[in-house]
Amino acid sequence: MNMSKILYITSNPKSVEQSYSLTVGEAFLEEYKKLNPNDEIINLDLYKTYVPYIDEDVFNAWGKLSQGTDFNSLSEEEKKKVSGIDKLTDQFIDADKYVFVTPLWNFGFPPIMKAYIDTICIAKKTFKYTENGPVGLLHGRKALHIQASGSVFSEGDYSQFEHGNSHMKTILNFVGITDIETILVEGIAQMPDKAEEIKNNSILKAKEVASRF
Numbered sequence: 001m002n003m004s005k006i007l008y009i010t011s012n013p014k015s016v017e018q019s020y021s022l023t024v025g026e027a028f029l030e031e032y033k034k035l036n037p038n039d040e041i042i043n044l045d046l047y048k049t050y051v052p053y054i055d056e057d058v059f060n061a062w063g064k065l066s067q068g069t070d071f072n073s074l075s076e077e078e079k080k081k082v083s084g085i086d087k088l089t090d091q092f093i094d095a096d097k098y099v100f101v102t103p104l105w106n107f108g109f110p111p112i113m114k115a116y117i118d119t120i121c122i123a124k125k126t127f128k129y130t131e132n133g134p135v136g137l138l139h140g141r142k143a144l145h146i147q148a149s150g151s152v153f154s155e156g157d158y159s160q161f162e163h164g165n166s167h168m169k170t171i172l173n174f175v176g177i178t179d180i181e182t183i184l185v186e187g188i189a190q191m192p193d194k195a196e197e198i199k200n201n202s203i204l205k206a207k208e209v210a211s212r213f
Contacts, residue, residue: 004039006032007095011046011102011113020185020199021148025101027203028146028183031210042095046112051088052081054118088119093126097142097213098177104149104164104186117171126175136176143172144181144209146202150189181209 008029016022029041052058061078065071071079092098102109120126127136145168153162165182172180185202188195 004036004096005094006039006041006097006099007044007092008041008099009044009046009101009113009116011100011110011116013047019103019148020188020195020202021101021103021146023199024148024183024185024202024206025099025146028099028144028206028210028213031207032213035211042091044091046110046116049088050084051112051115051119052084053115054085055081057081058085085119085122088116089122089125092120093138095141097144098172099144099146100168101146102148102164102168104147104153104162107153107161107163108167109147109164121171121175134174136174138176141177142179142181142213143177144183144213145169146183146185146206148185148188150187152187152190154184154186181213183209 008025010022010025012019012022014022016026032039033041057075057078058081061074061082064074064078065082071082074082100113102113108114123129123134126138127134129135145165147165147168149162149164151158153159165184169180169182172178183202183205185198187198191198
């Protein structure tokens, strides 16, 4: 029996009880574990993970390494940041399936998720440059994005402002992942009287997606 490695990536500082996206994510995980008890699931809470920002230290280190400088000759801060990025990149490459769980903040996902995405878009590792432009290297993988938002952004006048799920799909396609499912838990603040119904319908969809993920 083939076993899969799932990377369950969350970027929400709230507890599961306080978060619609995490609640739906937990429902997905519970159902998936039932159906795939032998699969390995790695939980990556980005708010409890060292996610280096790409900054001056990182660019300096990459520049030195590209010129043949030995890793041990880097400054301690450069070594720490480059090692942290490499660790996250390699962990991502090593997985078969990905579940991203995010709230929609100010039309996009939390900044810690953007910092994480910067660690998984690495030339020669997750994509390569060709004469025809960049090509993703992570083919044959699956991904699910669970996103919660106070308003409805999937349709209507506000759809143009949604840059969370659309950004996520763009990034995943960029690195070669095209089998992408989406669960949008939306309209909770806009329709508070329907919040429980929205949550329960999203949980049902999460369980349905888990049955074929």
